[in-house]
Amino acid sequence: MEQLIGLITGITFGFLLQKGEVLRFERQIGFMLLQDMTIIKFMFSAVLVGMVGIYALHAGGIIALSLKATQVAAIIIGGLLFGIGWAIAGYCPGTSLGALAEGRIHAFWAILGMLTGAAAYAEVYPVLKGNVLAWGSYGKISLPELLAISPWLIILTFIGIGMVMFAWFEKKGL
Amino acid sequence: MNISVSAPRWNPYIAGALVGILAVLSVLVTTLVLDKPKYLGASTSFVRAAGLLEQTVAPEHVSQNAYFQAKKVKVDWQMLFVVGIFAGALISARLGGSSKFETVPPIWEDRFGSSAVTRALGAFIGGFILIFGARMAGGCPSGHGLSGNMQLSVSSLLALVCFIVGGVVTARIIYRGGSSWNS
Numbered sequence: 001m002e003q004l005i006g007l008i009t010g011i012t013f014g015f016l017l018q019k020g021e022v023l024r025f026e027r028q029i030g031f032m033l034l035q036d037m038t039i040i041k042f043m044f045s046a047v048l049v050g051m052v053g054i055y056a057l058h059a060g061g062i063i064a065l066s067l068k069a070t071q072v073a074a075i076i077i078g079g080l081l082f083g084i085g086w087a088i089a090g091y092c093p094g095t096s097l098g099a100l101a102e103g104r105i106h107a108f109w110a111i112l113g114m115l116t117g118a119a120a121y122a123e124v125y126p127v128l129k130g131n132v133l134a135w136g137s138y139g140k141i142s143l144p145e146l147l148a149i150s151p152w153l154i155i156l157t158f159i160g161i162g163m164v165m166f167a168w169f170e171k172k173g174l
Numbered sequence: 175m176n177i178s179v180s181a182p183r184w185n186p187y188i189a190g191a192l193v194g195i196l197a198v199l200s201v202l203v204t205t206l207v208l209d210k211p212k213y214l215g216a217s218t219s220f221v222r223a224a225g226l227l228e229q230t231v232a233p234e235h236v237s238q239n240a241y242f243q244a245k246k247v248k249v250d251w252q253m254l255f256v257v258g259i260f261a262g263a264l265i266s267a268r269l270g271g272s273s274k275f276e277t278v279p280p281i282w283e284d285r286f287g288s289s290a291v292t293r294a295l296g297a298f299i300g301g302f303i304l305i306f307g308a309r310m311a312g313g314c315p316s317g318h319g320l321s322g323n324m325q326l327s328v329s330s331l332l333a334l335v336c337f338i339v340g341g342v343v344t345a346r347i348i349y350r351g352g353s354s355w356n357s
Contacts, residue, residue: 002208006251009200010258013193013214017259018266019181020189025279032345033281042190043319049194050324054201063205066213068312068322070329078310079333081303083340087348089300090279093308094216094316096301097256098263103273109294113301118217119224120302121309125241128310143326154326166187 014098023098025090025106032087037174041166048162055151065142072136074128089113182272197324204251212251213325215317217308219256221245285349311336 030036099107204212225247308314322330
């Protein structure tokens, strides 16, 4: 059952990624060159809608959050490394498989690189665990906790910022 | 606004908003059915897949590795989710007639030439670096970018900013000079 739900969710996600054209190398790199905001329109729309739904269900006590730990050094170093690799590959882990499916054959090599990189990370993890991963560790914290304000105030602020950004993208034809 | 399955392209705001609904539904359904919330994510599956492949040649090595132990080498919800991305994109591309056979993308070709081998090397090296970074940061644009930010996680906002800074700076350095630059 678990796998079946995962498969159906993945198929729907892949379908929407392809229809939104965000699987394309040109769209990913187009954003990084600040010439094409398609992937940001797509991603921020998802996040803005998602945060309303997640916090509504959470407020109703229906679902639990699953935050990732705030390990400042590892996130900054790892996040920047991700960005470097992302710019070279033109894909991220989720989009690489979808890109291959729509005919971008070179995504295959990115996937192979990711599998190799994942195996390499498993080898160095025991070394990183005691130092980099432990530097600046603040546990699982959310913005409402950090700022001690209502999540809805933050959500409304993000929606406001998002709308201004979207309007600006459309005005500039990005 | 055309959002029929046979349209080659949907408005990115609409497709993105539907992903937002999908992400919320996923958490709701998995909470109700499996009693544990499943937030969308992809990069851990590359670790598990690497572990499964490695297991075929060195099973003891995999079972003794602390990271594989922590992430559990198995075919789980997320692995099928990632497989589903391939299937869903394939269906969408076929229905919309928007498949495109591509060995070297244009922006890459402008800068590095039309060699499929050079592009394959670049894709491999980029893939290697990005997954290493994603695992160190604890997630990729799905797990951190979408799911984490929907939950207003401090870690995910920081991660997304670093993904973008790393990507924008690197793209500027490596693709500058191609004919798409400033076009």
